[in-house]
Amino acid sequence: MFKVLRLAIKNLLRYKRRTLLTGLLIVVGVVAVIVFSGLSGSFKQAIVGQITDSVLSHLQVHRKGYLASIDNLPLDRMMPPKAFEKLETILSGAEGIAAYSPRIKFGAMLSNYTQTTNVRLNGIDPAKEQKTVPLLASRVKDAAHDDVLLKPGEVLLPEILAKGMDLKTGDTVVLVANNKEGSVNGMTFKVAGIVESLMGPGGRDGYLHIDDSVALLRMETPEISEVAIRVKNFGNLKTVAGKLNDLVAPLTNKQGGPMFEVHTWEQLTPFYNIIRMIDVMTLGIRIILIAVVLISVLNVMMMSVYERVREIGTLAAMGTRPGRIMALFVAEGICLGLAGAIIGSLIGAGILWIMNLTGVDVAFGSNNQIFTLSPTIAPAEVALTCIIVLGVSILASLQPAAKAAGLEPVEALRHV
Amino acid sequence: MNLVEFKNVSRSYQMGSVTVAALQDVTLSIPKGAFTALVGPSGSGKTTALNLIGCLDKPSQGEVLVAGQSTGGMNRKQGADFRGEKLGFVFQDFNLLPVLTVFENIEYPLLMIRDMPKNLRRPLVEKVLAAVSMENQADKYPAQLSGGQKQRVAIARALVGNPLLVLADEPTANLDGATAKTVVELMKQMRDEFGTTFVFSTHDPRIMDQAELTFHILDGRLMDGPAGAKEVDHV
Ligand SMILES: Nc1ncnc2c1ncn2[C@@H]1O[C@H](COP(=O)(O)OP(=O)(O)OP(=O)(O)O)[C@@H](O)[C@H]1O
Numbered sequence: 001m002f003k004v005l006r007l008a009i010k011n012l013l014r015y016k017r018r019t020l021l022t023g024l025l026i027v028v029g030v031v032a033v034i035v036f037s038g039l040s041g042s043f044k045q046a047i048v049g050q051i052t053d054s055v056l057s058h059l060q061v062h063r064k065g066y067l068a069s070i071d072n073l074p075l076d077r078m079m080p081p082k083a084f085e086k087l088e089t090i091l092s093g094a095e096g097i098a099a100y101s102p103r104i105k106f107g108a109m110l111s112n113y114t115q116t117t118n119v120r121l122n123g124i125d126p127a128k129e130q131k132t133v134p135l136l137a138s139r140v141k142d143a144a145h146d147d148v149l150l151k152p153g154e155v156l157l158p159e160i161l162a163k164g165m166d167l168k169t170g171d172t173v174v175l176v177a178n179n180k181e182g183s184v185n186g187m188t189f190k191v192a193g194i195v196e197s198l199m200g201p202g203g204r205d206g207y208l209h210i211d212d213s214v215a216l217l218r219m220e221t222p223e224i225s226e227v228a229i230r231v232k233n234f235g236n237l238k239t240v241a242g243k244l245n246d247l248v249a250p251l252t253n254k255q256g257g258p259m260f261e262v263h264t265w266e267q268l269t270p271f272y273n274i275i276r277m278i279d280v281m282t283l284g285i286r287i288i289l290i291a292v293v294l295i296s297v298l299n300v301m302m303m304s305v306y307e308r309v310r311e312i313g314t315l316a317a318m319g320t321r322p323g324r325i326m327a328l329f330v331a332e333g334i335c336l337g338l339a340g341a342i343i344g345s346l347i348g349a350g351i352l353w354i355m356n357l358t359g360v361d362v363a364f365g366s367n368n369q370i371f372t373l374s375p376t377i378a379p380a381e382v383a384l385t386c387i388i389v390l391g392v393s394i395l396a397s398l399q400p401a402a403k404a405a406g407l408e409p410v411e412a413l414r415h416v
Numbered sequence: 417m418n419l420v421e422f423k424n425v426s427r428s429y430q431m432g433s434v435t436v437a438a439l440q441d442v443t444l445s446i447p448k449g450a451f452t453a454l455v456g457p458s459g460s461g462k463t464t465a466l467n468l469i470g471c472l473d474k475p476s477q478g479e480v481l482v483a484g485q486s487t488g489g490m491n492r493k494q495g496a497d498f499r500g501e502k503l504g505f506v507f508q509d510f511n512l513l514p515v516l517t518v519f520e521n522i523e524y525p526l527l528m529i530r531d532m533p534k535n536l537r538r539p540l541v542e543k544v545l546a547a548v549s550m551e552n553q554a555d556k557y558p559a560q561l562s563g564g565q566k567q568r569v570a571i572a573r574a575l576v577g578n579p580l581l582v583l584a585d586e587p588t589a590n591l592d593g594a595t596a597k598t599v600v601e602l603m604k605q606m607r608d609e610f611g612t613t614f615v616f617s618t619h620d621p622r623i624m625d626q627a628e629l630t631f632h633i634l635d636g637r638l639m640d641g642p643a644g645a646k647e648v649d650h651v
């Protein structure tokens with residue numbers, strides 16, 4: 001087979017400019033796919049990482065029916081203590097779970113003594129929350145403490161509210177909340193930090209200690225809105241979620257319906273759709289690459305057969321088998337595709353490497369949050385791209401090669 | 417023993433509603449080792465006859481036997497294998513592969529048709545290269561050669577596989593008179609050296625004189641009598 005490839009390469013080099021041009025087209029296509037895949041992949045990762053590691057966490061468990069009205073932060077659809085206890089038992093026994101954090105979510109009025117506004121709050125256990133969403137701490141500016149997110153009696157305020165009401169770390173604010181029965185309670189808190197805003201649900205929430213939430217809402221027994229869960233291996237999320245679902249499914253409420261609902265981050269944020277869009281775009285670019293390779297290889301091979309009709313007639317007359325002639329032309333397509341794929345991959349990987357060194361800043365979201373991407377691409381993805389290019393090159397050269405192999409030597413030799 | 421036999425061979429082409437008879441009822445035989453010329457004006461059917469001998473074409477009627485084998489029943493692959501095994505071709509336009517050197521062009525049939533290993537190929541190529549006195553040009557490309565040199569290489573390529581029969585359709589038509597003469601002399605010398613049968617077509621009187629056996633064709637018919645077959649005086 002090596003001799004067939006050697007002759008194919010010699011024939012390709014015969015029309016240097018044309019081969020170079022076609023090769024260049026393939027190279028540009030491969031580079032585009034690799035750079036785009038690398039960028040979009042790291043962009044996806046950055047967004048998903050930010051969303052899951054600083055707000056949502058990977059998985060959430062609610063009392064059945066809570067999520068449907070989560071925008072109202074309903075206080076009448078919380079987990080009663082008994083239910084939460086059962087859930088904790090399950091979570092501590094379940095595999096693949098790194099940490100979990102119970103949250104009490106509620107709406108309150110925030111006052112700086114001159115102005116009042118609405119704020120969405122999460123009552124959290126700071127230690128558990130930090131283990132579950134480790135990037136939350138990095139979003140806290142002017143933090144009062146280095147080691148802990150907040151202490152009892154303190155609140156972390158969302159950036160936009162703090163700015164609007166001119167509040168800084170150390171200031172005192174009043175939080176007023178309605179409890180489940182409708183009675184009003186107010187407490188004073190010290191601002192322990194300002195939380196940077198992030199797009200998506202929960203990105204503009206404030207935080208306070210879970211015990212303070214219980215007191216502010218005058219709960220007789222603490223009720224939990226949601227349990228955020230971090231899995232050990234993000235790649236296994238689906239499996240862990242499935243197992244957890246199986247574990248909580250047997251638990252039923254008094255009406256006999258399921259007690260809990262389990263959701264992954266994908267079901268909790270509209271940004272999942274953006275990520276899906278990016279995947280569709282990557283697919284689109286791949287399809288364009290396939291079309292480019294198909295058309296350019298087909299074109300070059302058709303021309304090359306047409307120009308060499310007499311030569312093909314000579315080879316056939318001398319006794320070259322039709323299969324060998326076919327192989328010679330398919331080999332030309334393979335060499336063209338392979339060279340384009342390898343050079344394109346190297347250039348593409350080189351561009352990603354340089355981007356990685358310099359870092360790529362992307363502004364995203366309504367408040368133009370800056371993400372610094374370090375684009376990478378999995379070797380398997382590069383290999384897949386090369387295999388696609390190679391496969392399409394073979395496909396594109398089959399028809400011209402079959403035409404060459406099918407030429408009648410007498411006719412071909414008469415060709416001028 | 418006759419290497420080639422035509423038994424009442426006709427070959428006609430259908431051009432729309434018109435039937436063109438390129439060869440009509442030709443019966444001839446070419447003995448092994450004969451230095452044979454097919455002679456006739458343009459359009460007389462020389463190429464058609466050579467194509468039939470070369471298993472590149474099949475008769476419309478009659479039978480063509482080459483080395484005792486009837487060519488009519490061969491499929492494409494069998495035809496290719498038969499040609500690769502037993503025949504050599506020399507073309508009017510030399511038809512060397514421009515991307516290969518002289519050596520590689522001559523090596524081609526052994527490499528790509530017979531799939532011979534390298535250690536067997538080299539001595540065979542060197543032998544025919546020396547026979548056509550082109551051993552000093554082995555690394556040149558066809559574009560660097562004169563017409564006569566190209567045809568020498570083509571003859572070497574036809575001979576390298578030690579075929580029974582070499583077919584040459586107007587091998588000297590693109591060469592000047594003196595070169596044409598040396599090329600025909602070379603072919604004859606090769607016949608003497610390797611015992612290969614040569615059949616070539618020409619309409620050049622100086623070239624046809626070199627032949628030991630001459631078939632005159634006119635309008636697809638073999639002329640008989642004195643202008644027909646001149647007897648073999650060398651076997
Ligand atoms: N493929 C074909 N289709 C139709 N007619 C053909 C075909 N090949 C040959 N002919 C016709 O058959 C006749 C003989 O042609 P052939 O090529 O054998 O002649 P020739 O003696 O080789 O002529 P020349 O000296 O010009 O090469 C001519 O009339 C030619 O037009």
Ligand SMILES: [Mg+2]
Nearest residue numbers: 462463464585
């Ligand atoms: Mg002719």
